[in-house]
Amino acid sequence: MTEQSVDVVIIGAGPAGLQAALHAVRKKVAVLVIGRAEQSAIARAHVENYLCVDGVHEGQQLLDIGLAQVRRFGAQVLAEDVLHIEQDGEEFVVALESGATARCQSLIFATGTSRKKLKVPGEKELLGKGVSYCVDCDANFFRGAKVAVVGNESAAVDGALTLTKYASEVHLVAEKLTVTPALGEKLAASPVRVHEGSWVTEIVGDHAVQGLVLDNGATLTVEGVFIELGAKGAVQLATNLGIMLDSESFSHIQTDKKQATNLVGVYAAGDIAGPPWQMAKAVGEGCVAGWEAANYVNQRRRAGKGQE
Structure with missing residues (x-):
């Protein structure tokens, strides 16, 4: 089993995750994006209400452009699913489906929240009853x-x-x-x-x-x-770490204005951080989360902690 060490791991390769990667990597930190862009909700959508996007564009086309951008700026992208995340002191260890692990100082959750349903008789009626x-x-x-x-x-x-x-x-x-x-x-x-x-x-x-x-x-x-249809949900991964969810629906991660969670070094952006479910909102939060995660890593460097 191989392990690589980076500064920031971003879980999710949709608009929020890719924007977070762009802003983090520009602040001279090593960034790893883990996720499958084609699983993003925007991949199956058509976009026409996003600033500077003229006309109607396929969501997957915009994601492909974003993936090329983050790679060009130096971020690494792995099209894998995350199985588990563990905290190890002041760092986090992310276990991937391939058997590899990634160790990081800061973590950004940037995935959607919906869990796919089977849509069969008995599923809804017996929810919570087995x-x-x-x-x-x-x-x-x-x-x-x-x-x-x-x-x-x-x-x-x-x-x-x-x-x-x-x-x-x-x-x-x-x-x-x-x-x-x-x-x-x-x-x-x-x-x-x-x-x-x-x-x-x-x-x-x-x-x-x-x-x-x-x-x-x-x-x-x-x-x-x-x-269990698709990748393991971010809410599930987050709660296992002790990250707080919103107190009303318990369906998304609770963050402050800096997109920070209750766990130091962990941020969330996009649909996983709550409504509205809009690309513009996801990108804005991704910008903030990436910026703040990179700042956190650089502050640790100046304090003599983390990777050299």
């Missing part, structure tokens, strides 16, 4: 139980592996697994029961989850189902 979107949050409630994870990517596999420490039986339902060889090897060596080539058509139960119906006609008897 249906969950957060393995790290709810795994402890399923000690000794039979559970299933639904998803095709790294978050689903990592969630299934985590649940083996709690549940008596873990199923992974996937249409087609798309994970790195390293994560695939861990899955193969685990007791997780993989149902690849299948998908969930219904979550059944009267007052709590009792099972799943698959599209091949099979049924799984489980007491819990974790829906």
Whole structure:
């Protein structure tokens, strides 16, 4: 497993993350952006209400320009998913799906907040009654139980592996697994029961989850189902670090005017920092977060801390 050290890690390659990278790297700090631009909400949108953008532009086109910019200025971009983040003293260690890790002094969350839904019968009705979107949050409630994870990517596999420490039986339902060889090897060596080539058509139960119906006609008897579609959500990653969420909806990270969280050296920008869900707002907050994260790193340098 390889580890690289940088000054600032930015999680998210959408407008907020890329703008944060631009402003941070211009202040002479080493920046690593981790994320897949095509997963940004703006990638599937058409933009016409952004200053200096004349006419209608495809969001992915603007993201491609942004990616080229941050690379040209010297930031590194990794198209990977983040599995875990741990605090190590005054630094942070970010674990990637490839098995590599990145150590940094400052961290910026710049991802969206939405978690994809299965949109099947029983999902909405049994939410909180066995249906969950957060393995790290709810795994402890399923000690000794039979559970299933639904998803095709790294978050689903990592969630299934985590649940083996709690549940008596873990199923992974996937249409087609798309994970790195390293994560695939861990899955193969685990007791997780993989149902690849299948998908969930219904979550059944009267007052709590009792099972799943698959599209091949099979049924799984489980007491819990974790829906992990796409990358691990930033809210989930943040709360594991002890970062405070907004007190009303608990759906986004709480920040001050400098985009700083309650954890020193950690910032948030864009949709993850709350509404309105607009590109202009995301870019503005990304600018502030990148600027402040770089200032934090440079202040540590002057104080004789951090990387030389």
